[in-house]
Amino acid sequence: MRSTGTLAAAFAAALLTAALPAAARDLTITSWGGAYQNAQRELYFAPFQKETGIKLVEDTWDGGIGVLRTKAQGTPVWDVVQVETDELVLGCEEGILEPLDWQALGGKDKFLPAAVHECGVGAIVWATILAYDGNKFPTGGPASWADFFDTQKFPGKRALRKGPRQALEFATMAQGVPPAKVYEALRAPGGIDKAFAKLDSIKKDLIFWEAGAQPPQLLASGEVAMTSAYNGRITAANRQDKRNFKIAWNAGFVYQIDSWVILKNSPKKAEAFKLVQYLTRPENQAKLPAIIPYGPTHVDGGKLVPAEFAADIPSSPQNLPHGVFFDASFWVENVEKLTERFNAWAAQK
């Protein structure tokens, strides 16, 4: 009899725990996983905890405004998140992000103009680039996005990030459009159809990655001959795993600024802002390129980066002319429609 009583009590306790809202949790930061987040942990997250005594837990994600909306419902389970520009703009407009105190961040003029937003402050300058394994192409690898789409000249599978962002830009560059004119071409009538037709031309050789850590793995395992990738992951694989991966900077690339945001109604708002302040200190931003070549957004941070690491950064003088800045207004307007179209296209044989 006593055992049934205990059982019933345990069961009732279990029911209660399930029904009660989650108890107070630790400050939570969400970034993009893999080599990048490892670097952030070493450079920022661990020292921040030591300096402030605030306990910090991590999560990872692969972007998407819908994910952000899901996480922001009710009492958010994340506090600080690194987001792409379109997520920043949409999220701020929908009221799921906290406006930031720019005075406390040091003033808007201290950052690159594109790194300043009501609800977000620039975290890094990064790029999506064309990468391949130098060892697999002893006589010279792909040099343009046209080569990426030419499976006759360079046989083998290709990988692109799942979703329309950057894929449409690259498919447009592959038609011979110079990087600077990409968004003009996409906005022109039929521009998006042409980009989808280009993607369709190599559909049977395409696979899609979602997490930034996947492209280096796909290259390393020989699963694909070439892939789009976040530039930092490729350099990190070369530095840490002694790979011979190459980045075809001259083929053209899309560079953008990721931002730190705080979710609306965060129960840890004050601590979250303290963390954002810590992350955007110029001396802290300048430490990252030595491990993973993403550029600082703080003007003073840019000056502090050692010259030897500057060449691998998208915004370096020799790389920048080949890049196009991610057009946030094009994507804010179109991301959902195009994501739907992309998913339907990808799911069909």
Add this chain to the structure above:
Amino acid sequence: MATTTLELRRALRRAERRSALGGLALALPLTGFLVVFFLLPILGMLAKAVENTELATAMPRSAEALRAWQGLGPPPEPVVAIVATELKEAHARRRSAMVAQRLNREEAGWRNLILSTARRLPDDPQGSWLETLVAIDPAWGEPAIWAGLRRAARPWTDIFLLAAVDLHRDDHDAIVRVPPDQAIYLDILARTFWISALVTLFCLILGYPLAYLLATLPERWANPLLILVLLPFWTSLLVRTAAWIVLLQREGVINDLLVRLGFLAEPVALVFNRTGVLVAMTHVLVPFMVLPLYSVMRGIPLSLTRVALSLGATPLLAFRKVYLPLSMPGVAAGCLLVFILALGYYITPALVGGAADQMISYFVAFFTLQTANWGMAAALATLLLVATLLLYWVYARLVGIDRLRLA
């Protein structure tokens, strides 16, 4: 004498009632658990597929006015005025995003229309409210957005259930097929059933001989072998799936071996396509076939086959006429178990499949986690549930439910 019989009968009845009540009491916790954690969530999910409360919550007066309005094209000015002024109010209270999100489910792109209009609406109309709206965006002059608003104003909606079977409503509210480049869910449903059927077949082909071997070996040998079957069964699904990626990839063990032995001139694609999905899912699900088969086969006396042989049957005939029919309950149970489990598979195809190999659960997860579109996720889940129940019913009619014997 008579009284004692009566008393005896009463006492008996009392005892019976007590034991029946006792049985009921024993089942009560489980029943309660199932109701709270299984039945209610499922009903909740079904309700989510038709729920339509966003507009009525954020803009109640507009919802009422739109429901009362009939016809095509922009509604009369009083209705437009209510919608415009209330949209402005909703924006000030940061509730326009909710309306925008709901309208975007009708047509991708309407989120922008609603939000940019809400931002730019003046306090007083320039000309009529309709002219003011059209000046902000010409789309307000078209019938489509107004038909969409009216659909969003109703207490229930069928757009998600329709979308789950590749249908939608046009401006006249008639149900029509979606354009072929957007029609994907019926294909995906068919693909889900096809992959599950193939996996079930492969599991049966691999599992039947194995279960036979296990059932006929002396226990000393059968037990360690059974452990070998169970070992992967106890290993995390994720670990096994990830292991298959390593084995099957282009420069993986299997390709290397086949090339080195001269079976292949160069590596072939075994993963991130349908082959990978079938291999990994079959491996994960085989124990669910072996266990019911094994439990049934253990109960079949081997002497029966021997009798058939001694009466002159060939081994094949003896198997077909004696052993196979006796093992059918196990086959039926194993197939049903594997098939239904396979229908809901999500993580394995997501990891080892390509974009064209994803099953319906992937899209349920996609809508839940990636786009916060609960309606669409619930509609797809409902579609899968209904299709599975139908199939189960057909199966039960064909096989006979009493012949199923789960381990």
